[in-house]
Amino acid sequence: MEPVSGVAAAVRMMNVTKDFDAVRALDSVDLEVSAGEVHALLGENGAGKSTILKILRGVQPPSSGTVEIDGVRLTTLTAEASRSAGVSMAFQEMSLVPTLTVAQNVFLEREIKAGGGLIDDKAAVVETRKLFATMGVEIDPTRKVADIPAGHKQLTEIVKATSQPCKVLVLDEPTTALSAHEVDRLFQYVRQLRVQGVAIVYVSHRMDEIFRIADRATILRDGKHIITAPLADFSLESMIAHIIGRRSRGFSDVTRQVAAIGEALLETRDLSGRGKPVDVNLTLHRGEVVGVAGLLGSGRSSLARVLCGIEPALKGEIRISGRAVAIGRPLDAIRAGIALVPEDRARQGFVAFHSVETNIALPNLDRLSRRSWIDRAKSAELADRSIKRLRIKTDSRKAAVRTLSGGNAQKVVMAKWLATEPEILILDEPTAGIDIGSKSEIVTLIRELARAGKAILVLSSELQELLAACDRILVMSDGRIVRDIARHDLDYSSSTDSVENLQHAEQRLNEAMQDARAGVTP
Amino acid sequence: MQNWRDYIIYIGFVAIFIIFAAMLGDRGFLDPNNLLNIIRQTAIIAVMAVSMTFVLGAAEIDLSVGAVAGLASVATAMGIDSFGIPGGIVCGLGTGVVAGAVNGWLTTGIGIPSFLTTLAMMGIARGVAMWISGTAAIPILDKPYAAVFGGGNLGPVPSLLIWMFIIGLVGHVVVRRTTFGRRVLATGGNEMSARYSGVNTASVKFRVLMLSSLAASLAGMLYAGRLHTGRFQFGEGDELSVIAAAVLGGTSLFGGTATVIGSIMGALMIGLINNGLVLMGLEFSQQLIARGAIIIIAVAVSQKRMR
Numbered sequence: 027m028e029p030v031s032g033v034a035a036a037v038r039m040m041n042v043t044k045d046f047d048a049v050r051a052l053d054s055v056d057l058e059v060s061a062g063e064v065h066a067l068l069g070e071n072g073a074g075k076s077t078i079l080k081i082l083r084g085v086q087p088p089s090s091g092t093v094e095i096d097g098v099r100l101t102t103l104t105a106e107a108s109r110s111a112g113v114s115m116a117f118q119e120m121s122l123v124p125t126l127t128v129a130q131n132v133f134l135e136r137e138i139k140a141g142g143g144l145i146d147d148k149a150a151v152v153e154t155r156k157l158f159a160t161m162g163v164e165i166d167p168t169r170k171v172a173d174i175p176a177g178h179k180q181l182t183e184i185v186k187a188t189s190q191p192c193k194v195l196v197l198d199e200p201t202t203a204l205s206a207h208e209v210d211r212l213f214q215y216v217r218q219l220r221v222q223g224v225a226i227v228y229v230s231h232r233m234d235e236i237f238r239i240a241d242r243a244t245i246l247r248d249g250k251h252i253i254t255a256p257l258a259d260f261s262l263e264s265m266i267a268h269i270i271g272r273r274s275r276g277f278s279d280v281t282r283q284v285a286a287i288g289e290a291l292l293e294t295r296d297l298s299g300r301g302k303p304v305d306v307n308l309t310l311h312r313g314e315v316v317g318v319a320g321l322l323g324s325g326r327s328s329l330a331r332v333l334c335g336i337e338p339a340l341k342g343e344i345r346i347s348g349r350a351v352a353i354g355r356p357l358d359a360i361r362a363g364i365a366l367v368p369e370d371r372a373r374q375g376f377v378a379f380h381s382v383e384t385n386i387a388l389p390n391l392d393r394l395s396r397r398s399w400i401d402r403a404k405s406a407e408l409a410d411r412s413i414k415r416l417r418i419k420t421d422s423r424k425a426a427v428r429t430l431s432g433g434n435a436q437k438v439v440m441a442k443w444l445a446t447e448p449e450i451l452i453l454d455e456p457t458a459g460i461d462i463g464s465k466s467e468i469v470t471l472i473r474e475l476a477r478a479g480k481a482i483l484v485l486s487s488e489l490q491e492l493l494a495a496c497d498r499i500l501v502m503s504d505g506r507i508v509r510d511i512a513r514h515d516l517d518y519s520s521s522t523d524s525v526e527n528l529q530h531a532e533q534r535l536n537e538a539m540q541d542a543r544a545g546v547t548p
Numbered sequence: 549m550q551n552w553r554d555y556i557i558y559i560g561f562v563a564i565f566i567i568f569a570a571m572l573g574d575r576g577f578l579d580p581n582n583l584l585n586i587i588r589q590t591a592i593i594a595v596m597a598v599s600m601t602f603v604l605g606a607a608e609i610d611l612s613v614g615a616v617a618g619l620a621s622v623a624t625a626m627g628i629d630s631f632g633i634p635g636g637i638v639c640g641l642g643t644g645v646v647a648g649a650v651n652g653w654l655t656t657g658i659g660i661p662s663f664l665t666t667l668a669m670m671g672i673a674r675g676v677a678m679w680i681s682g683t684a685a686i687p688i689l690d691k692p693y694a695a696v697f698g699g700g701n702l703g704p705v706p707s708l709l710i711w712m713f714i715i716g717l718v719g720h721v722v723v724r725r726t727t728f729g730r731r732v733l734a735t736g737g738n739e740m741s742a743r744y745s746g747v748n749t750a751s752v753k754f755r756v757l758m759l760s761s762l763a764a765s766l767a768g769m770l771y772a773g774r775l776h777t778g779r780f781q782f783g784e785g786d787e788l789s790v791i792a793a794a795v796l797g798g799t800s801l802f803g804g805t806a807t808v809i810g811s812i813m814g815a816l817m818i819g820l821i822n823n824g825l826v827l828m829g830l831e832f833s834q835q836l837i838a839r840g841a842i843i844i845i846a847v848a849v850s851q852k853r854m855r
Contacts, residue, residue, distance in 0.1 A: 109746075121744035125737035125804030126730075134734060135746045137727055144725035 035094070036061040036225030037082065037113075037194050042091030044077055051077045052088070055251045057244055059194070059225045061096075064216060066236045066257070067229045068269055069246035071487070075229055078246070079196055082227075083115055084108030096193055112193030116184040116200060124172035129154040131171055132186045157185045161215045163208065176203035184212065188219065195219065196227045201235060202323035213239050231321050233262055234544045247271045266536045270529065285497045288312030290348070291481040292364070292450050294333075297342035302328040302505030305342070310450060310481040315472060317492035318485045319539055320502035326485040327369060328505065330454050333483075334366040335359040346450075360389065365448035367439050369455045369485075375439035378428035382420050383409035385427055386442045412441035416471060433457075433464025440471070451475065452483045457491050469495045489532045499535065501542045508542040511535070557797050557813045564817065568824040575827045582823070584706055588699070588774070590819030591708035592617075592767045593786060597793040597811040598719035599763035602756045604794055605723065607736035607803025608655065608662040610757060613764040613790055615673035616647045617783030620768025622677045625686035625778025633693050637769070644765025647673060648758035655757060656750040662757065670787070677780035686778040698773025711770065712812065715763070719808040729806070732756060736803025792842065793818055818842065 037059040044052040052074045059065040069075050080086040082093065084105040093100045095111040122131050129150040138153065140146035154167035158181075165178050174182070180203045187195060197216075201209050216226060216239060228240055236243065237257060244254040245268045252268050292310040297303060302325030310316055320326050331337040333344065335353040343350050346362045353359050359366070368374040376385045387394055387405045394404045409423040416437045420430055427435050436456065443451065453472070457465040472495045476482050486492050492499055493516065501509035516531040568577050576582050596613050603610045620643040627639030647669060654665040688694060700707045723729035734742035735749045742749050764783070771782040795801060796817060797810025821842060825835045 105746075117744060121741050123734045123737035123741045123745075123804065125800075126733060130730070134730065134742075135727075137730060144721065145727065145730060 038094040040092050042088045045089045051249050053249045061223045061225050062220050064226045064240045066240035066243040067227055073246040074249040114187045114192035115196040116187035122171045127168055127170055128182050129167035132189055162211045194225045198229045233540045270532055285313050287314050293345040295343050298340055299332040299337050304505035312479055312481050313476050315476045315482045315496045317496035317499040324502040325505035330452050363449035365443035366452045376427045381424045382438055383423040385438055386412050390445045416441050433460040450481045454485045489535050493531050501539050503542045561817050572827045586819050586823045588706050588708045590815050591712040592770050593789050594712045594812045594815035595715050596763050596767050596790045597815045598715050598808050599760045600790045600794045601799050601806045601808050601811045602732055603760050604799045605732045605736045605806030606756045610760040611666040611787050612669035614783035614786035615670045616761050616764035617768035618780050619643050619673045619677040620765035621772040621782045622681045622778040624769050624772045625688050628690050640765050640769040644762035648761030652754035652757040656754045681780050688776050694773045697769050716812045723806045723808055
């Protein structure tokens, strides 16, 4: 169904601007979606997608601009008003209560009542079964949400969002936990909704899905509207080019020398965990920085967790310097010389209220103490040495980590793990949430550590970070490693402009990732 | 495999009953009067256990129930003395309203964890009860009051049993079949998800704390009716029995689940065990030790249930 111009759009957001103190998250952005259209909303993390969707849902008010649903201007911008106007959003499992059943969740706050105003759970089960039947999936509505697999949770979220008639449906990364078969079913369902006249906003990083399901696409970058056009007007290359655009994020300032690669420190063969990873074979050499790229749900973090003993390996083997080791818990990994700098540093990396010194000392207490008595001189010396070596900007080693900036807090986490003297360092999203200036500092630090003889694995969703830091980049998809690309193979451009070089490389890496997902072999 | 754990409270109850019947049959365990006494003694805990089920279901806790019961018994006795029965009832329930409002406001308005607010209320309520009663017992001479709210009978059935049955039935229906009950479970199951689905979780928490204090004030009124006095000591230590009853019965300490029937069974089981311990001739100190052990077992078994 072609969107007809002249008919009132289902969603019309005009000149929407949103400022968070000094940061302009959205700059005069327009978004228009017609009834009976699947409209893709694209852009990198931080481009402004979630901000504009929050405004559409009424969860946050815009600093300026208007929102119209079905030609009617929303005067009060609250979640209630948005819901009444017919905007429905399927979250990433964020609105399911694990202790209630699937049917009870689908009808939460809209329960079917029997005589006397009492809730009729049996009727809810029947209705929910019908809803799943229109989608063509088999999910037991009587099971508790806590007991069903992630893919079913995602489908339940979507069914919940569409169980009430809505004019606008927002789907945010709806396929990350779905099997290929379930994705087909979902897309059939989305097409049905489209025929019924629902306006669908589809957010995803999976280009192949966008090309399958969307009619038009709007691309945002750095809070600005870049382009809106029918899908037919895009190719994969042009779409990626619009998304990444032309700007430096500080990574092009990092100079990379060719690494001196030593012996293999970490090898895995057919390594598989619970669900993901699947049959992973990788080799990490001394002096090498290897990156792992992959879309959401590709299994990167699962790989890190298995290597560090946080999750059990169900199959395959891990060899450290040629010797097979069993890693069943984090302590095994630490003893084997592996250290993990985790993704969620605030929750998994440091104790915010404790000082820099105390944080650094934590995994090293054995070395800093004698018979349970902590040697304060040694602990102070370690902290001072770390601060100097990693150039941590802090008032003193006694300052609480929460007073440090994101970049320096990350350095504290790295320092504490470096003090355990690991041979192998695994970094999960090392520069996430860190300001541009500090990002390149961390990348420089990573290169230095490799030069000093460590083997480093960097998992990241930020491609520029991988391109700046790594000698080799592995691409993961669905828990498997599907591509192994040498960094210099991404450097075709003969331009001397380092920013442009980096862009070309990023584009090529993006394409490789999308191809990998689509199963295209090079 | 899931199923037998859900019924463990019933299995346990029957098992213990049979054991006691065998061991203590000759000491009057099976005497109808003794069995009715178990129910009389348990009923007051059971009433509070029903409301505690809602509190735990919302992932909160109320440690002040025992103290509020004591205060309510004093307030009721003094109320009856000054204003007659209607006045007494108003004073009794009013205690619950005030305590519940304070607990609710501190927890949802200011954001202090319910553990701390109700712990503080526990001390305050007990202190106020001691103060206004001058640490003396306040007699209730009104016979009709004592009959309805305490030791009276409706035919062969003790009025306390009727209270337990009514409150239990209402609680069961509300938690399973009303939107309020559903919202309580959503708030306790995952507060963020509940809010994303449109549940006003602050209002839910306020209400369950209010309900809890009201139930506690009813318990105080029942104590007063049963023993014909208002005493500040009534309810001392009850909060632990009430929570143990709810947890034994299957309601999780972490929120999101609630079984009112289970809580009543849990209360009955604790009452049953207390009765057996007394008939066995254990001293009070030994009973306290046994009760503590039971609470630990209750939590351990429920942990296994939660995986």
